[in-house]
Amino acid sequence: MHISRICGISFASILLATAAFAQVPAQEGTNLNLSPPPQPSLGFYGLPGVMDMPTGEAMPDGQGAMTISSFGGITRTSLSYQFTPRIAASFRYVSIQDWNDNGFDDYRDRNFDIRFLVRRESLYWPSITVGLQDFAGTGINAGEFVAATKTFQRPLSLPGTVKATVGLGWGRLGTSGSIGSLFGANRPVFDPNSRGGEPGFDQWFRGPTAPFAGIEWQVNNRFALKAEYSSDAYTPETSRGVFERKSSVNLGAEYRYSEALRLGAYWMYGSQIGVTAQLQFNPNRGVNGLQVTAPRAVVVRPTRAVNPEAWQTDWAASASAPVQLRDLIAPELAKQGLQLVELGVTATTAELRFTNRRYSSNAIAVGRAARVLARILPPSVETFRIVPWTDNLALSAVTIRRSDLEALEFQPDAANALLAVTGIGDVDPDLPGGVQAEGLFPRYNWSIAPYLTPSYFDPDQPLRFDFGVALRGTYRPAPGWTLSGTIRHRLAGNVADSTRLSNSVLPRVRTDGLLYAQGSDTYLQRLYAQYQWKPSASTYARVSAGYLERMFGGVSGELLWKPAHRRLALGVEANYVKQRDFNGAFGFQDYSVATGHVSAYYQMDNGYLAQVDVGRYLAGDVGATFTVGREFNNGWRVEGFFTLTNVSAEEFGEGSFDKGIRITVPINWFLGKPTKQTISETIRPIQRDGGARLSVPGRLYNQVRGGHRGSLSDDWARVWE
Amino acid sequence: MIRQAALAALCAIGLAACSGGDQGARGALGLVNELRDTLRANREARRSGAPAQPQVTRAILDQLTIGALEVRVEARDLTAVLIPAALRTDSGPGDVAVWATVDDAQVILRSGVLYATRGLGRDLASSDVTPAVRAVKTRAAATGAREMQIRNDNFRADTLRFRCAIDVVGDTTIVIVGRSFAVRHLRERCENDTGFFENDYYVDSARDVIQSRQWAGPGLGFLTMRVLKK
Numbered sequence: 001m002h003i004s005r006i007c008g009i010s011f012a013s014i015l016l017a018t019a020a021f022a023q024v025p026a027q028e029g030t031n032l033n034l035s036p037p038p039q040p041s042l043g044f045y046g047l048p049g050v051m052d053m054p055t056g057e058a059m060p061d062g063q064g065a066m067t068i069s070s071f072g073g074i075t076r077t078s079l080s081y082q083f084t085p086r087i088a089a090s091f092r093y094v095s096i097q098d099w100n101d102n103g104f105d106d107y108r109d110r111n112f113d114i115r116f117l118v119r120r121e122s123l124y125w126p127s128i129t130v131g132l133q134d135f136a137g138t139g140i141n142a143g144e145f146v147a148a149t150k151t152f153q154r155p156l157s158l159p160g161t162v163k164a165t166v167g168l169g170w171g172r173l174g175t176s177g178s179i180g181s182l183f184g185a186n187r188p189v190f191d192p193n194s195r196g197g198e199p200g201f202d203q204w205f206r207g208p209t210a211p212f213a214g215i216e217w218q219v220n221n222r223f224a225l226k227a228e229y230s231s232d233a234y235t236p237e238t239s240r241g242v243f244e245r246k247s248s249v250n251l252g253a254e255y256r257y258s259e260a261l262r263l264g265a266y267w268m269y270g271s272q273i274g275v276t277a278q279l280q281f282n283p284n285r286g287v288n289g290l291q292v293t294a295p296r297a298v299v300v301r302p303t304r305a306v307n308p309e310a311w312q313t314d315w316a317a318s319a320s321a322p323v324q325l326r327d328l329i330a331p332e333l334a335k336q337g338l339q340l341v342e343l344g345v346t347a348t349t350a351e352l353r354f355t356n357r358r359y360s361s362n363a364i365a366v367g368r369a370a371r372v373l374a375r376i377l378p379p380s381v382e383t384f385r386i387v388p389w390t391d392n393l394a395l396s397a398v399t400i401r402r403s404d405l406e407a408l409e410f411q412p413d414a415a416n417a418l419l420a421v422t423g424i425g426d427v428d429p430d431l432p433g434g435v436q437a438e439g440l441f442p443r444y445n446w447s448i449a450p451y452l453t454p455s456y457f458d459p460d461q462p463l464r465f466d467f468g469v470a471l472r473g474t475y476r477p478a479p480g481w482t483l484s485g486t487i488r489h490r491l492a493g494n495v496a497d498s499t500r501l502s503n504s505v506l507p508r509v510r511t512d513g514l515l516y517a518q519g520s521d522t523y524l525q526r527l528y529a530q531y532q533w534k535p536s537a538s539t540y541a542r543v544s545a546g547y548l549e550r551m552f553g554g555v556s557g558e559l560l561w562k563p564a565h566r567r568l569a570l571g572v573e574a575n576y577v578k579q580r581d582f583n584g585a586f587g588f589q590d591y592s593v594a595t596g597h598v599s600a601y602y603q604m605d606n607g608y609l610a611q612v613d614v615g616r617y618l619a620g621d622v623g624a625t626f627t628v629g630r631e632f633n634n635g636w637r638v639e640g641f642f643t644l645t646n647v648s649a650e651e652f653g654e655g656s657f658d659k660g661i662r663i664t665v666p667i668n669w670f671l672g673k674p675t676k677q678t679i680s681e682t683i684r685p686i687q688r689d690g691g692a693r694l695s696v697p698g699r700l701y702n703q704v705r706g707g708h709r710g711s712l713s714d715d716w717a718r719v720w721e
Numbered sequence: 722m723i724r725q726a727a728l729a730a731l732c733a734i735g736l737a738a739c740s741g742g743d744q745g746a747r748g749a750l751g752l753v754n755e756l757r758d759t760l761r762a763n764r765e766a767r768r769s770g771a772p773a774q775p776q777v778t779r780a781i782l783d784q785l786t787i788g789a790l791e792v793r794v795e796a797r798d799l800t801a802v803l804i805p806a807a808l809r810t811d812s813g814p815g816d817v818a819v820w821a822t823v824d825d826a827q828v829i830l831r832s833g834v835l836y837a838t839r840g841l842g843r844d845l846a847s848s849d850v851t852p853a854v855r856a857v858k859t860r861a862a863a864t865g866a867r868e869m870q871i872r873n874d875n876f877r878a879d880t881l882r883f884r885c886a887i888d889v890v891g892d893t894t895i896v897i898v899g900r901s902f903a904v905r906h907l908r909e910r911c912e913n914d915t916g917f918f919e920n921d922y923y924v925d926s927a928r929d930v931i932q933s934r935q936w937a938g939p940g941l942g943f944l945t946m947r948v949l950k951k
Binding site (some may be wrong): 294412413633675714720 | 795826829846868872880915920936940943
């Protein structure tokens with residue numbers, strides 16, 4: 001249900017602290033308009049909209065939004081993301097009070113939306129968007145639409161901007177003022193007790209259609225007024241007495257509190273007061289711009305003509321030279337947050353293997369390592385091979401000529417100029433003749449830190465938390481070896497208070513979460529040993545054994561093929577695990593399973609990632625997981641995934657198949673200081689037993705990828721920083 | 722209000738934690754504390770007025786044995802005195818001078834024309850300022866293209882391209898810390914589709930820029946610089 005790599009600092013509280021101003025205010029002597037594209041206001045469904053009706057606009061590329069809206073006892077909490085300039089997706093939690101039907105007091109449900117911007121706004125054309133709302137759930141909010149929005153600056157000499165929207169709606173958006181059925185009249189009716197989860201191909205754009213319209217007047221920088229004609233009759237709600245719909249016209253006013261936060265108050269359907277809070281953020285604009293202490297300028301060697309003695313190579317014959325150089329280089333690297341692992345030198349080349357402990361961008365680390373080498377190595381050393389190294393895995397060899405480093409530092413577009421003459425390729429597992437750093441192993445670290453584990457979407461209480469203290473210790477006796485353990489003690493929380501025990505017909509590999517929460521206040525989260533190494537220049541391997549996660553323990557092995565210069569990676573993972581006792585001690589239950597996957601990973605342009613995992617899941621079901629994601633260079637990552645296996649929708653239960661979203665946020669986006677840490681959170685509409693994967697620590701792909709050509713060249717602009 | 726509530730929540734979480742080890746691990750506590758400190762610093766930076774300016778007198782300058790460049794980041798109301806960290810002659814126009822503060826923020830100039838900043842955040846990563854360097858070196862008008870790479874928050878650099886014209890405004894006298902200098906005032910106007918910016922250079926008879934106001938990109942705005950000691 002969750003992964004909290006650091007501790008569960010909730011995204012909401014962090015984002016509320018956000019006020020991104022990447023640009024200085026207007027100054028005398030310039031009128032440059034470099035501000036980011038305008039962000040549209042959001043509707044009650046958390047995507048661009050008037051109130052209940054959508055608009056034809058899209059958010060700026062990469063934009064994320066969190067929205068809460070409420071009126072007449074209907075509350076919608078939405079998480080939206082502009083995945084590409086044209087495609088936006090939204091995940092929503094809906095709560096309807098006083099439903100009093102179908103066995104529910106209050107009705108709660110999850111929705112997914114997807115939208116496609118067909119046309120961008122131009123001089124004469126409006127922006128046009130086609131959208132599917134609640135396209136794969138039970139269908140409480142199911143509706144499709146086409147909407148067009150045109151912007152008018154200072155219309156009729158009024159101040160500000162007016163946006164006018166017209167559209168056609170189907171499903172929920174075609175229930176009031178219908179003008180007939182365009183694409184067939186048959187549309188299945190909404191069934192509150194259906195399983196949901198499957199795309200409603202049979203209902204999209206079917207049934208009655210109705211026109212809607214809206215207008216938004218952004219009076220000035222702060223205030224906006226909105227009005228709309230709604231085509232939603234709210235039949236399921238009004239028929240159950242949730243609220244009374246007296247009018248099709250909605251009115252509202254919105255206030256822009258900051259760049260990020262917008263608040264609104266509304267008069268809805270002639271009878272209800274509504275409110276919204278809209279929070280928008282963009283990974284491209286940090287809270288604090290990353291500020292890294294400036295490096296020292298590259299030291300330029302005297303030319304051979306001026307000082308031929310400096311260029312002599314006799315030093316390389318001395319057996320002690322590599323050790324002396326290592327002892328000069330290591331402390332200089334340490335000042336930059338880099339740790340020397342191994343150094344190999346000849347009269348003309350040097351290979352440095354180092355661990356980057358500070359920068360989330362390996363390009364900065366490579367640039368700083370190169371400057372240190374240029375300052376210390378004798379002039380005859382012309383070729384630098386700089387190798388990022390992490391826990392016994394040499395990731396890639398970045399080959400830079402020292403004379404290029406000297407010549408290009410102050411050239412126009414210096415970063416691209418250097419990239420053009422830099423080689424990034426595979427590196428052998430070992431460095432023959434290299435001198436290793438002293439005292440690198442054994443290493444240990446420990447922490448006592450708070451943890452927070454949220455549990456989402458219990459129909460009785462949508463958000464539950466456990467809070468406690470985690471003691472974690474890690475010991476690394478030798479390169480590649482890790483012994484690590486985490487013990488947690490729960491101090492407070494209400495996850496265990498739920499009364500909803502599993503009703504699963506499959507082996508209960510995930511749905512017994514409640515029994516685990518009730519099992520013990522003090523429990524062993526993980527305790528395992530791991531060894532990882534490189535069998536060859538482009539392959540990586542890992543074996544792990546122990547209590548790998550809260551619910552399973554056993555053995556796990558993984559082999560990954562990922563050449564440093566390729567976009568494609570292939571991996572295979574095999575595990576044999578046994579289900580752990582609920583009490584969180586060392587015991588096991590009877591259930592055991594052999595589970596494993598063959599995986600393909602592909603890195604596309606502009607940070608898009610795709611992954612397919614085919615194999616056997618924890619409940620013994622066989623199938624595949626499909627993941628698409630978008631990663632920003634600064635570490636922001638948004639992913640969506642779904643899993644299809646040979647478990648039928650009936651056996652799977654509510655939701656029909658496993659799916660969810662995962663968000664990763666880099667800490668330095670907030671701090672503006674270099675740190676490698678991130679917060680990651682996975683949200684599933686519902687956790688069932690089908691399509692469940694083992695959560696093994698230390699999977700290889702994400703350890704390896706940041707040191708390869710794709711990531712290094714994406715960040716290369718930082719190499720001189 | 723909301724920010725304070727978030728801050729309070731973070732502090733509450735951060736109350737009970739610690740970490741250790743031999744690899745500089747910070748753990749959750751360090752991170753939460755750092756996040757809290759950053760938010761606090763952001764808030765205080767918005768509230769507080771200008772920090773006290775360093776008092777520079779001619780007597781102090783006369784005793785200096787190294788060069789000194791005063792740089793003011795107008796938008797942040799930050800002023801610092803920088804000293805030379807490196808001098809280079811490369812294949813590009815003019816001479817490169819790296820000026821640095823004690824805490825390693827840098828301003829890099831090509832014959833007095835801004836090439837890059839480092840350590841300020843949202844820095845100017847690199848530039849092609851050939852026309853401006855030519856105008857300074859000849860104390861005469863020049864035209865040409867300018868290119869600036871500006872670091873964004875996504876670990877990349879955005880390239881801005883401009884058409885620039887440098888014109889002679891006239892000969893004038895400026896005063897720097899109690900001493901007058903006869904200078905030629907050059908103004909560079911750079912334009913593209915998004916608008917324009919204007920840089921001012923005051924060049925002495927030795928063809929050195931001794932005072933200037935130059936644009937460093939949307940994240941930093943204008944830098945005002947004067948040479949306190951050559």
